[in-house]
Amino acid sequence: MKVLSILLLAIAVVSHVDSYKILMYSNLFGHSHVKMLAAAADILTDAGHNVTVLMPVMDPLLRNKTSLKTTKNTIFVDPSPNVEMLMEQMREFLTNLWTADNANPLVMLAKAGDMARTFAEQCERVMSEPGLIEKLKAENYDLAITEPFDTCGYALFEAIDIRAHVAILSASRFDHVTEVIGQPIAASYVPGTQSTMGDRMTMGQRLGNYIQYFFGSYFFSNVGDADFQAAKKIVPIKRSWREVLPEASFILTNQMPLLEFPAPTFDKIVPIGGLSVKTDKKHLKLDEKWSKILGIRKQNVFISFGSNAKSVDMPEEFKQSLLQVFKAMPETTFIWKYENAKDKIVDHLDNVYLGEWLPQNELLADPRLSVFITHGGLGSVTELAMMGKPAVMVSFCYSLFQDQIICKTGNFLKTV
Numbered sequence: 437m438k439v440l441s442i443l444l445l446a447i448a449v450v451s452h453v454d455s456y457k458i459l460m461y462s463n464l465f466g467h468s469h470v471k472m473l474a475a476a477a478d479i480l481t482d483a484g485h486n487v488t489v490l491m492p493v494m495d496p497l498l499r500n501k502t503s504l505k506t507t508k509n510t511i512f513v514d515p516s517p518n519v520e521m522l523m524e525q526m527r528e529f530l531t532n533l534w535t536a537d538n539a540n541p542l543v544m545l546a547k548a549g550d551m552a553r554t555f556a557e558q559c560e561r562v563m564s565e566p567g568l569i570e571k572l573k574a575e576n577y578d579l580a581i582t583e584p585f586d587t588c589g590y591a592l593f594e595a596i597d598i599r600a601h602v603a604i605l606s607a608s609r610f611d612h613v614t615e616v617i618g619q620p621i622a623a624s625y626v627p628g629t630q631s632t633m634g635d636r637m638t639m640g641q642r643l644g645n646y647i648q649y650f651f652g653s654y655f656f657s658n659v660g661d662a663d664f665q666a667a668k669k670i671v672p673i674k675r676s677w678r679e680v681l682p683e684a685s686f687i688l689t690n691q692m693p694l695l696e697f698p699a700p701t702f703d704k705i706v707p708i709g710g711l712s713v714k715t716d717k718k719h720l721k722l723d724e725k726w727s728k729i730l731g732i733r734k735q736n737v738f739i740s741f742g743s744n745a746k747s748v749d750m751p752e753e754f755k756q757s758l759l760q761v762f763k764a765m766p767e768t769t770f771i772w773k774y775e776n777a778k779d780k781i782v783d784h785l786d787n788v789y790l791g792e793w794l795p796q797n798e799l800l801a802d803p804r805l806s807v808f809i810t811h812g813g814l815g816s817v818t819e820l821a822m823m824g825k826p827a828v829m830v831s832f833c834y835s836l837f838q839d840q841i842i843c844k845t846g847n848f849l850k851t852v
Contacts, residue, residue: 457575458487459598461582461589463558465494467501467743468815469585472606472690474503475712476581481507488575492562492588494523494554501793503712513568516561522554534751541651544630548655556662559588563595563670572596584613587660587677591667594675603684607814608691608709609699611653612660617682620700621649627697628652635697690814695821712815713822714797722798726771729789730804733769738799740773741811741830748775755781762788768806771799800825 458480462473473489481487488509493499496515504510515523563569573596580601582589593601605613611629614621624642627633628649633641664676685704692709714720722730730736739758741747747755762770762785774781774790782788796816799805800823808827810816820827 456485456578458485458579458581459572459575459577459593460487460489461492461580461586461592462489462502463492463494463555463583463586463588464498464502465586466606467498467503468813469583469606470498470501471503471712471815473581473583473604474505474507476604476688477507478505479711488577490562490572490592492558494519494558496520511568513558513562513565516557519554519557519561522550522557525550526554534745534749534754541630541648544651544655548658551655552658552662555586555588555659556666559586559591559663560666560670562588562592563667569595569671584610584660584677584681585656586663587681588663588667590677590680591664591671591673594673594680595667595671599683601680601684603681603687605687605689608689608696608707610656611649612656613681613687615653615657616678617684617687617702619702619705621646622700623649625697626699630655690818692818692821695817710818710822713819714801715822717801720798720801722802723795726791726795726799727802729769729771730799730802733767733787735765735768735806736771736804737768737807737809738771738794738796738805739809740794740796740816742813742816745811746775747773748779759785 460473460477462470462477464470477487477489486509487507488511489502489504489507490511490513491502492513493515499512502510569592572592577596577598578600580589580593580598581604582593582601583604583606584590585606590601603613607629609619609629613619621628623646624637625635627635628645630652631645631648633645633648637645660677664673667673687702687705688708688711689705690709690711691707693707695709696707739747741750758772759782762782766787768787770788771794772782772788772790773792773794773796775792777790777792779790782790797819800808800819805825808816808820808825810820810827810829812829816827819825
């Protein structure tokens with residue numbers, strides 16, 4: 437079903453030929469976003485299409501973690517010095533995710549300007565890359581694909597005159613996308629992407645939900661508008677993402693309807709939840725190192741808080757609490773995603789193993805893993821649902837509230 441959804445979009449959008457030339461714009465910012473688009477690119481490549489992935493590098497740490505397997509045609513655009521400086525400031529903000537009042541929409545609003553400047557700088561860098569526009573235009577691509585988390589792709593598609601395009605969302609919905617395509621908001625029973633509410637709200641909560649929806653939409657719309665202003669200084673385009681995005685032939689969303697809140701939708705919004713999750717056993721072989729570790733004890737716990745809220749940035753009292761738990765459970769093995777594997781924080785514990793980058797999909801698929809302690813990102817939630825693995829969810833990040841509520845409603849995770 438997952439493969440069929442992706443192939444159907446290519447067949448329906450462009451003319452009837454055996455193979456299509458497809459351009460995908462995938463900004464290297466946020467592992468979950470990169471992974472989702474990479475999965476789509478590989479499926480199309482495996483189906484015989486000629487896929488090129490343009491990857492502006494905002495986060496240099498992702499340069500060698502594109503998640504692409506079979507797609508080999510890639511174009512990287514390195515960040516400008518200004519982008520590197522702004523990304524350093526963004527990392528400082530992310531270190532505060534553990535303690536910030538993320539339920540307060542003003543926290544997001546305070547970072548809206550910095551976020552917009554960062555993406556606009558990189559968009560300007562892409563548009564001014566010597567020879568890039570001319571090279572891409574000469575390829576005469578049949579179809580373009582991007583994620584409107586970063587709308588610079590739409591400026592690029594306008595500049596090289598690609599009219600057939602598809603949007604892929606690494607989430608179930610984005611508030612700014614909902615607004616520009618005319619999808620009903622239904623704030624009385626549909627939580628916004630950044631909302632802390634469930635689907636059963638009091639009148640006051642409904643108002644709060646709408647306010648959080650408004651701030652979430654403003655935050656990303658501000659990024660999109662800044663992208664457009666930066667791009668049109670370089671290339672003669674007139675239409676912004678607000679006009680181009682609604683023309684998408686399909687909007688593919690990373691949602692599983694059985695786990696989602698009921699919400700108004702359109703025919704061209706197609707759920708493809710689980711696209712990036714590997715379920716075929718022949719592709720789920722765990723590295724020998726981690727396989728041996730899982731075999732040491734009968735009980736095994738995997739801990740990961742995603743790529744934004746890093747364990748290494750966790751407040752000291754949080755770390756000490758975890759260490760006390762590890763020490764109190766010597767018969768249990770703990771595998772902890774910790775971004776400095778050389779840290780001596782667990783040297784006194786022989787049942788804890790650190791890893792800066794762990795094979796999460798493969799670990800969750802292994803029957804020897806007992807529990808997953810997670811931040812509740814949609815990628816992790818989807819993997820849990822498809823693997824049937826019990827988990828404990830630690831909620832702290834504003835961008836994940838809807839995922840956590842879905843899990844609580846679905847009655848397969850405990851939120852703490």
